Amino acid sequence: MRTPTVLTVVAGLVAGAAATGLMPRAPELGPRQTGDADLAATVRAAVDEPRGWRGLAVASIESGRVRVAGLGDRAPGGPAVEPGTPFEIGSVGKPLTGMLLAHRVAAGAVRPDDPLRSVLPEVTGPAGAATLAELASHRSGLPRLPTGPAALARNWWASVTAGNAYAGDDVDKVVADAAGTERDGERGTVSYSNLGPSLLGQGLAAQAGVGYPELVRRDVLGPLGMTATVVATDRAGLPAGRAEGATAGGRPVEEWLGAGYAPAGVGVWSTAGDLARLIAGMLAGTAPGVDAATPRFADEGGRRIGYGWFTSRYGDREIVWHNGGTGGFRAYVGYDRTADRGIVVLGNTARDVDALGLRLLGVRGDAASESRGLPRWIGAILALAFTFLGGLSLWSTARRGPDRLTVLSAAVWAVLYLALGHRLGDWSIVPGWLWPLGAALTGVAAALAVRRWRGLPAVAGAPPWRRWTGAALSAAFAALAVVVVVA
Known part of the structure; x- marks a missing residue:
């Protein structure tokens, strides 16, 4: 295997490994419970899939008898849900x-x-x-x-x-x-x-x-x-x-x-x-x-x-x-x-x-x-599309992009797409380990872009003013994406 190819593969492995620590993790109904133990057990038996729920508070009313139970957590790493949790x-x-x-x-x-x-x-x-x-x-x-x-x-x-x-x-x-x-x-x-x-x-x-x-x-x-x-x-x-x-x-x-x-x-x-x-x-x-x-x-x-x-x-x-x-x-x-x-x-x-x-x-x-209708599947599609779209686009651009401006724009969007997928995707449906794979793909594409960088002109093709205007618009949309990610 040639050295450039080895370095490209290593870049992908490093990016995927680094992204594993940031892998999206959907809420999951935890083991803690409070209140009526029998009701809590009944609720757990009725839960078909704990992913996507972090905490539940349940009350049962039957023939005048009221039972209340809390299951899971109020917040990530927070206290348990109790019968009186608002x-x-x-x-x-x-x-x-x-x-x-x-x-x-x-x-x-x-x-x-x-x-x-x-x-x-x-x-x-x-x-x-x-x-x-x-x-x-x-x-x-x-x-x-x-x-x-x-x-x-x-x-x-x-x-x-x-x-x-x-x-x-x-x-x-x-x-x-x-x-x-x-x-x-x-x-x-x-x-x-x-x-x-x-x-x-x-x-x-x-x-x-x-x-x-x-x-x-x-x-x-x-x-x-x-x-x-x-x-x-x-x-x-x-x-x-x-x-x-x-x-x-x-x-x-x-x-x-x-x-x-x-x-x-x-x-x-x-x-x-x-x-x-x-x-x-x-x-x-x-x-x-x-x-x-x-x-x-x-x-x-x-x-x-x-x-x-x-x-x-x-x-x-x-x-x-x-x-x-x-x-x-x-x-x-x-x-x-x-x-x-x-x-x-x-x-x-x-x-x-x-x-x-x-x-x-x-x-x-x-x-x-x-x-499992359209709204939840929209979140799943967003997770998959954003996770892999940026890396695929950067890969294509790194191989055929005419100039550095085009490659740089694709690289910025590849990172932003990953962030948008992490932020907007419904990871209670899509396995979280797919996100590091998207990061690995982006890492491979970025390594390829670095290899081509020195041989590319700054701007090529269309008149420079048109290319720079397009770049400015892309930067504006990128800034909007950043706001979405950090908001």
Whole structure:
């Protein structure tokens, strides 16, 4: 074997070995557990694959008996999950807003068919014409979120940087956005929305003369004894001892905060024990606004919806439920009134817990099988593509690139692609050892580029100004990629 070839192979081996220490490692449900030992054992038996989960808090409610257990860790190298560990619950907050509507209707404060503008006069147009019942049941025709270019760009940026998707969305901004929002769906047809329930909650709060956090605490959380459930509108309001969220691939994420979207579940934190009080009150029929769970309107697939609560049939069983998801947390609450049985499952990664919740409720078959649909496979594709694309591109450029500028640009992007794959890939699906292989390929390609470097001109081909302009644009995109990696 010739010396240059040996050096190229050695460069690849060194790069792969060095990258092994940085190999992405997906969260995995650890062995630690707290609370009810029998429930913890039942949960572990129901977990089909521990990768992608770091910690779980689970509550079981059966014939009035409540059991709570914690499994795994709150954070990497952190303390164990305990029954009282707070988790971000996301859209599980929507049923609380639905219950608030049902409670206010029962008290005679509002009527289901009142238009939103009757409680929020500032909201005009289609949003103002939507009824309170339509907002609670996702039948207003309003979009999931405002759809202007700025909103779409911000949501995309929050997604790629694992940031707060609702930063700056205070009550005034949500009301202002709603006033200029058109319907993007058919009124009267269920189409899931975060904007609709948010406007509902803010309208009820305005009509009551208090803020939404105070109203839901006074009328729903307080009577249920849910003292550990908080609606945080800023970082100062986040609960102590909380779990830390992450993607299923292990990337840390920022908490979601945005006071305007609090009624949709943004900034709502709770514990398995507190949510068990909610489910126990729903099963007993004693929760404020319990009528919110009554299925009133048909949804797709035979599913029905009340005010925030969904009802789904599995064989001869009906499960009333809602789930929640934020950047780094997943939640599921559900109950079977006939069996007098309920479940709460909270996780501190973005891997879904719905199927686990259904299994713990005794539902079997496809319904209790975790979806491996497009969203998770997007993360897998990003992991594979970014890990190997840069090395392959650099290899090709190192062999045929016309000048040093082209080779240098390819080398910079090869490193950035590796970093993007590490950062954005879902390594709970893709084996982490593939990443060092990508690094080894990049190392081999870099060694080849070094061998050719001295024989290449600085700039060749197109007019220099055009080549340097292209290089500047490439550098700008590279800088953006760096921000994504380090954010």
